[in-house]
Amino acid sequence: MCSKTETLHSNYDDTLGYSIKLSAPGKVILFGEHSVVYGKLALAASLGLRTHLNFIENFEDDHQKIVLNFEAVKLYHSYDINDIKRELFNDSSSKILLDKPELNNHEKILSKVQDFISKYGGSAPIQKSQHQALVAFFYLFISMTNQLDVTSFTITVKSDLHIGAGLGSSASFLVVISAAFYKYFKFKTENLSVEDLNELSFNNLEFNKKKFTEKDLELISKWAYNAEKIIHGTPSGLDNTICTYGMMVEFKKGGPITPLILNHKLSVILINSKVPKDTKAQVEKVACLKVKYPEVVNSILNAMEEIALKASTTLKSLNIENKDEVDKILDDCVNINQGLLQSLGASHISLNNICNILLEKKLHGKLTGAGGGGYAFGFIPEGYAKEDLDFVIKNLEKNGYEAKIIELGGAGLINH
Known part of the structure; x- marks a missing residue:
């Protein structure tokens, strides 16, 4: 699969050092929330809301340190x-293969990182989102650069995405971090011989490439997935995939990612309920329900896959002549899917209220992500009256929600 990527140029300054600028999109699940965890089909798309990373080596800094500025979680x-180096890079017997992230000793590295953060995290208590960001960052740092001669650097991460709201903010963050260390590794080793690379156990990678290759993107996505397990427990792999590749895709856990090619652009109204959510807790909630009522929950999950299949087939058939029919089918899919998610306890009174507000002007909404809060969306039919859309947005804002019109699909990981 290809995504829109830019040139992997080496931004090098003799005074400041090597610099990297990257961005990755958020994502919205259209159909398949929760069922995707159990191997069912999901449809998802990238958003025009992105996470931005700036990495720069600090050659003039007399104090050897790394500086983290994660603005989205207010962490500096x-x-x-x-x-x-003493606490995290002290195990010379353990060689981590950059091109084999699945072989990483996940629990061992995670335990080492958690101990380090407890010891050097500072005296002030940190919030859960800050702690997760730190653990995931150092997990990738030690895993991807453990055999390099690391020097001082600063990483600044900003995001257009609300944290913990179901729009892939954590995956977007982890994709740009993984990509930054991947590029940093390439820069640090671009002048090494094949023999030296073999010594580092990185002989299977391709070097000195000017662009992200398919192999690069695959590995970046895999490393982001490894780190996602820290935040979300048992992620499906959908978020890191979308945030790496972009576009609109069909996806099954453990299966290939299939681009969903459309003849027309699709827009949605994206609504922030402003209710905090916990993806890991919501996934565990459904898992417990499945253990307690396996036949019932399995039937619901199967029905959700049928909805995703119907929506996929319908979207692929979209053209000028049948757009009204397509809009009607998508509305039905959205309504049924929302009902199924409610039956799993994944909705929230605010999300239900949002759907009712949309319905006042014949728009149809459903939650997106794990639910329990976060975001909802509704498809905007082509030619939908502007005055009706303005009315809906004002009504949503009057009820304390935040609404944006967003185009679906678009670029994945980008070098700036």
Whole structure:
């Protein structure tokens, strides 16, 4: 699969050092929330809301340290390079293969990182989102650069995405972090011989490429998935895939990612309920329900896959002549899917209220993501009256929600 990527140029300055600028999109699940965890089909698309990363080596810094500025979770902290090397890079017997992320000793690395953060995290208590970001960052840092001579650097991450709202903010964050370390590794080793690379156990990678290759994107996505397990427990792999490749896709856990090619652009009204959500807790909630009522829940999950299949077939057939029929089928799919999600306890009174507000002007809404809060969306039919859309947005805002018109699909990971 290809995505829109830019040139992988080496931004190097003799004074400042090597710099990297990247961005990755968020995502919206259209159909298949929760069922995708159990191997069912899901449809998802990238959003025009992105996470932006800026990495720069600090050659002029007399104090060897790394500086983290994660604006989305209001975290700013620095760490001494010597502490990092002593505590995190001290196991020379364990060679981590950059091109084999699935072989990483996940629990061992995670435990080491958690101990490090407890010891060097500072005196002020940190919030859950800050702690998760730190753990995931250092997990990728030690896993992807453990055999390099790491020097001082600063990483700044900003995001257009609300944290913990079901729009793939964590995956978008982890994709740009994974891509940054991947590029950093390539820069640090671009002048090494094949023999030296073999010593580092990275001989299966292709180097000195000017663009992200298919192999690059695959590995970046896999590393982001590994780190996603820290935040979401048992992620499906959908979020990191969308945030890496972009576009609109069909997806099954463990299966290939299939681009969904449309003849027309699709827009949605995306609504923030402003109710905090916990993806891991919601996934565990459905899992417990499945254990308690396996036949019932399996039937619901199967029905959700049928909805995703129907929506996929319908979207593929979209053209000028049948757009009204397509809109009607998509509305039905959205309504049924929302009802099924409610039956699993995944909705929330605010999400239900949002759907009712949309329905006042014949728009149809459903939650997106794990539910329990976060976002809802509704498809906007082509030619939908602007005055009706303005009315809906004002009504949503009057009820304390936040609404945006967003185009679906678009670029995945980008080098700027």
